[in-house]
Amino acid sequence: xxxxxxxxxxxxxxxAVVGAGPVGALAxxxxxxxxxxxxxxxxxxxxxxxxxxxxxQNRSINLALSARGLSALKSTGLGLDKYVLQSGLPMKGRMxxxxxxxxxxxxxxxxxxxxxxxxxxxxxxxxxxxxxxxLPNVKVVFNHSLKRADFDKGTLHLENKETNQKVHxxxxxxxxxxxxxxxxxNSLMRHVRVDFEQNYLAHGYCELNIPAKINNKGEKEFAMxxxxxxxxxxxxxxxxxLPNPDKTFTVTLFMPFENFExxxxxxxxxxxxxxxxxxxxxxxxxxxLARDYFRNPKGSLIRIKANPYHYKDRGIxxxxxxxxxxxxxxxxxxxxxxxxEYLDRLLDEHEVMCVKPKNPNNNDLARALxxxxxxxxxxxxxxxDLALYNYEEMRHGVTSPLYIxxxxxxxxxxxxxxxxxxPLYTMVSFSTRPYSRAxxxxxxxxxxxxxxxxxxxxxxxxxxxxxxxxxxxxxxxAKDAVRASLxxxxxxxxxxx
Amino acid sequence: xxxxxxxxxxxxxxxAVVGAGPVGALAxxxxxxxxxxxxxxxxxxxxxxxxxxxxxQNRSINLALSARGLSALKSTGLGLDKYVLQSGLPMKGRMxxxxxxxxxxxxxxxxxxxxxxxxxxxxxxxxxxxxxxxLPNVKVVFNHSLKRADFDKGTLHLENKETNQKVHxxxxxxxxxxxxxxxxxNSLMRHVRVDFEQNYLAHGYCELNIPAKINNKGEKEFAMxxxxxxxxxxxxxxxxxLPNPDKTFTVTLFMPFENFExxxxxxxxxxxxxxxxxxxxxxxxxxxLARDYFRNPKGSLIRIKANPYHYKDRGIxxxxxxxxxxxxxxxxxxxxxxxxEYLDRLLDEHEVMCVKPKNPNNNDLARALxxxxxxxxxxxxxxxDLALYNYEEMRHGVTSPLYIxxxxxxxxxxxxxxxxxxPLYTMVSFSTRPYSRAxxxxxxxxxxxxxxxxxxxxxxxxxxxxxxxxxxxxxxxAKDAVRASLxxxxxxxxxxx
Numbered sequence: 006x007x008x009x010x011x012x013x014x015x016x017x018x019x020x021a022v023v024g025a026g027p028v029g030a031l032a033x034x035x036x037x038x039x040x041x042x043x044x045x046x047x048x049x050x051x052x053x054x055x056x057x058x059x060x061x062q063n064r065s066i067n068l069a070l071s072a073r074g075l076s077a078l079k080s081t082g083l084g085l086d087k088y089v090l091q092s093g094l095p096m097k098g099r100m101x102x103x104x105x106x107x108x109x110x111x112x113x114x115x116x117x118x119x120x121x122x123x124x125x126x127x128x129x130x131x132x133x134x135x136x137x138x139x140l141p142n143v144k145v146v147f148n149h150s151l152k153r154a155d156f157d158k159g160t161l162h163l164e165n166k167e168t169n170q171k172v173h174x175x176x177x178x179x180x181x182x183x184x185x186x187x188x189x190x191n192s193l194m195r196h197v198r199v200d201f202e203q204n205y206l207a208h209g210y211c212e213l214n215i216p217a218k219i220n221n222k223g224e225k226e227f228a229m230x231x232x233x234x235x236x237x238x239x240x241x242x243x244x245x246x247l248p249n250p251d252k253t254f255t256v257t258l259f260m261p262f263e264n265f266e267x268x269x270x271x272x273x274x275x276x277x278x279x280x281x282x283x284x285x286x287x288x289x290x291x292x293x294l295a296r297d298y299f300r301n302p303k304g305s306l307i308r309i310k311a312n313p314y315h316y317k318d319r320g321i322x323x324x325x326x327x328x329x330x331x332x333x334x335x336x337x338x339x340x341x342x343x344x345x346e347y348l349d350r351l352l353d354e355h356e357v358m359c360v361k362p363k364n365p366n367n368n369d370l371a372r373a374l375x376x377x378x379x380x381x382x383x384x385x386x387x388x389x390d391l392a393l394y395n396y397e398e399m400r401h402g403v404t405s406p407l408y409i410x411x412x413x414x415x416x417x418x419x420x421x422x423x424x425x426x427x428p429l430y431t432m433v434s435f436s437t438r439p440y441s442r443a444x445x446x447x448x449x450x451x452x453x454x455x456x457x458x459x460x461x462x463x464x465x466x467x468x469x470x471x472x473x474x475x476x477x478x479x480x481x482x483a484k485d486a487v488r489a490s491l492x493x494x495x496x497x498x499x500x501x502x
Numbered sequence: 503x504x505x506x507x508x509x510x511x512x513x514x515x516x517x518a519v520v521g522a523g524p525v526g527a528l529a530x531x532x533x534x535x536x537x538x539x540x541x542x543x544x545x546x547x548x549x550x551x552x553x554x555x556x557x558x559q560n561r562s563i564n565l566a567l568s569a570r571g572l573s574a575l576k577s578t579g580l581g582l583d584k585y586v587l588q589s590g591l592p593m594k595g596r597m598x599x600x601x602x603x604x605x606x607x608x609x610x611x612x613x614x615x616x617x618x619x620x621x622x623x624x625x626x627x628x629x630x631x632x633x634x635x636x637l638p639n640v641k642v643v644f645n646h647s648l649k650r651a652d653f654d655k656g657t658l659h660l661e662n663k664e665t666n667q668k669v670h671x672x673x674x675x676x677x678x679x680x681x682x683x684x685x686x687x688n689s690l691m692r693h694v695r696v697d698f699e700q701n702y703l704a705h706g707y708c709e710l711n712i713p714a715k716i717n718n719k720g721e722k723e724f725a726m727x728x729x730x731x732x733x734x735x736x737x738x739x740x741x742x743x744l745p746n747p748d749k750t751f752t753v754t755l756f757m758p759f760e761n762f763e764x765x766x767x768x769x770x771x772x773x774x775x776x777x778x779x780x781x782x783x784x785x786x787x788x789x790x791l792a793r794d795y796f797r798n799p800k801g802s803l804i805r806i807k808a809n810p811y812h813y814k815d816r817g818i819x820x821x822x823x824x825x826x827x828x829x830x831x832x833x834x835x836x837x838x839x840x841x842x843e844y845l846d847r848l849l850d851e852h853e854v855m856c857v858k859p860k861n862p863n864n865n866d867l868a869r870a871l872x873x874x875x876x877x878x879x880x881x882x883x884x885x886x887d888l889a890l891y892n893y894e895e896m897r898h899g900v901t902s903p904l905y906i907x908x909x910x911x912x913x914x915x916x917x918x919x920x921x922x923x924x925p926l927y928t929m930v931s932f933s934t935r936p937y938s939r940a941x942x943x944x945x946x947x948x949x950x951x952x953x954x955x956x957x958x959x960x961x962x963x964x965x966x967x968x969x970x971x972x973x974x975x976x977x978x979x980a981k982d983a984v985r986a987s988l989x990x991x992x993x994x995x996x997x998x999x
Contacts, residue, residue: 205696307695
């Protein structure tokens, strides 16, 4: 397509986005908003058509949407954040099911009641595809899987899955949003020296279900508190549950593959559940539990790192194609959405227009993509590491007195020094502070808290912390007292070094 | 093929070896020796046919064959080690070209004059294919590239490169010897959770040439000493040269890609060579140097790690397909050959016969392949790490006084305590001690040498070392003295801990 601006005729840039999952659909919307011609290719059939739903092996049913994902949805200017939240379920904290009897302990995620949101992955994806499709410059093509891309020529070799025919397409820019086993990444690795790593956890997962219960009036209601992400932390393994709008919970059991392999029949399974998750059995029902457990696949957890993410001005990978992480920080999709927003800002920063530059030496787009590789890598590295670390925290750490104490102290300090001390979870899930800076600040705070444990009577801080927590009206006083303590600590630490 | 043994009829096992490089051809020979039916598939045409040679982009022209490779050749029982050495050129040490004038310094590889052998890669490969082909139970199939393998079904999906036809084959065991970008490995990764990593060095390489010179009698002769591997160590980069039977040297320049990219024309190139490799210019000739430099590709150096190497009793990867290493220890092919011999020993250990076991529960082959993954990984890891480390040593370490001193001390101690102190290079290149144990012993020795530096007068050891080196007839005396010193050291170290 050519367009006239003033007296010049310009050629509009075309981008081919491979993969119409949530990240790919969002990338299509962002590039359409920038005025590019967008072609969005998806290997699977259109999941919005009822008869196709049964064919599609969908990934986990719900996802935790938080600040970064919401920011990227909001920045589309289409009100997508608010629209998506309408059908999301806010979760204000973790509900731990402790011990054999499943004693309930609630731990808030945020200091000020912030929530993460359980959203239906399929619905979010469908909504984003529909939003993309409504834009005049987006063409969505289903049933086309990428075989390989030639970035230098800007050609995509696709296969029409319905006719088995080979199809060619061309684009100025090819974006791979095609997930952990990305074909675009495979092609990228033939164009540029990509450092690449994939690792599997020794743990796998199996999805189960807690149905809605029927109350006295014959209405469906949640079988557990729906405002929490439920966790059964069992040290070497764990089970979690997220609420769904239909009042059910999607349950996921994470444990070493050898444990899965040691359960051969219903008796083994029920004995295992009676020992570790006794309170969940009546909620699931023995029959349904056994049916789900033996029917559903035992999924594996892969971590993928790649670098660089781009090739010249011709291609880039985003989302899981660039960085598959384990799901324990609920940041996989949030990070993928943030990738899209991050790239969009870099296109602004490098003044990349939707029309090709007249001067071929002005490769604005190559510079923007290079900047993505240069500047985004450390954030991706940080969240991938944090996601792995959080598995340890969720299945074990949350139950340790030290963890609970640190959380309390950080929460209290955050109330009095809201910019200086911020709990890690808050920085990751309730802010858009770069992941790498969140991790750095967490490590600094850890040093201070450790130093506090050594150099000061921890009792003083803990006492203030409790004061800070329970009597926020005395905030100013507590603030001054904690500041004074920290200044003392700072002097002591300075003296020691 | 079925065979009768006693009153039973047995079915002979079939192995498909993918890739007829040196490692694949050797694997074919080993399995043929065990009585298996062997099919050896190679994507390229038969390189022994003259008209095909020009078509083939061969990898580096010569390789350093040492103890492990020779052991594996010898164990075929076909005299391949002696045959290959007939056309190999022994190199007894490194010849350093130091400083602008290229001052020559010889450093022996072994304590007792051991040599590594410069062999022609193409000839070695051709000889091994011919040796395999002569065995009655080996079928070599050229021009067939593997698209994918289904290990569960034991099927190979190949493409005949001459006719573009799809070809299917079946085998009980599929062995991938198809190099760094292995198709067998790609298929393996679809069957089992493979931890995989690939990294590129920021350095690349370019092959150059030093032609034979013509002496007074009109005969060709070597332009430099042919009994050495020549090195121009330049700290951040280096050049090396290995002798060829036709009296030429294959030269390889290793340096950061940014250095390659900063050389745009012949003037840049000659200025760079005059500054760093002045003594090499007259040997190469300015015209030929510039021609080779700008014509030959700038290769990249990739490291690949994978684990596991096998899938059940159905498939395994060996050689570069399992572990691409950088070339700086000259162990890539030696390690690949050792893989083959190692696997052969495990097949013996697990009593794997060439006929299928009558009892399907007796999965001897699965246990043998599992043992390869379990026991070989640490050796592969060790040599991959050593190979990378050796780049630092070759381009920089060899010139440092500390390195030279350690080498002298180790050499001297080795003469008096031949089992206790063995230089690392000797363990790696002149023994078949497992790589991981060689590395461990080297690290232990490093501790002792460091301890010696702290706890004893280094002068005493160094003095003894020189004595040990220069007057081997006084060996017994030196031996006793060093032993006494070491005992003193041992006591001191023991006291400290």
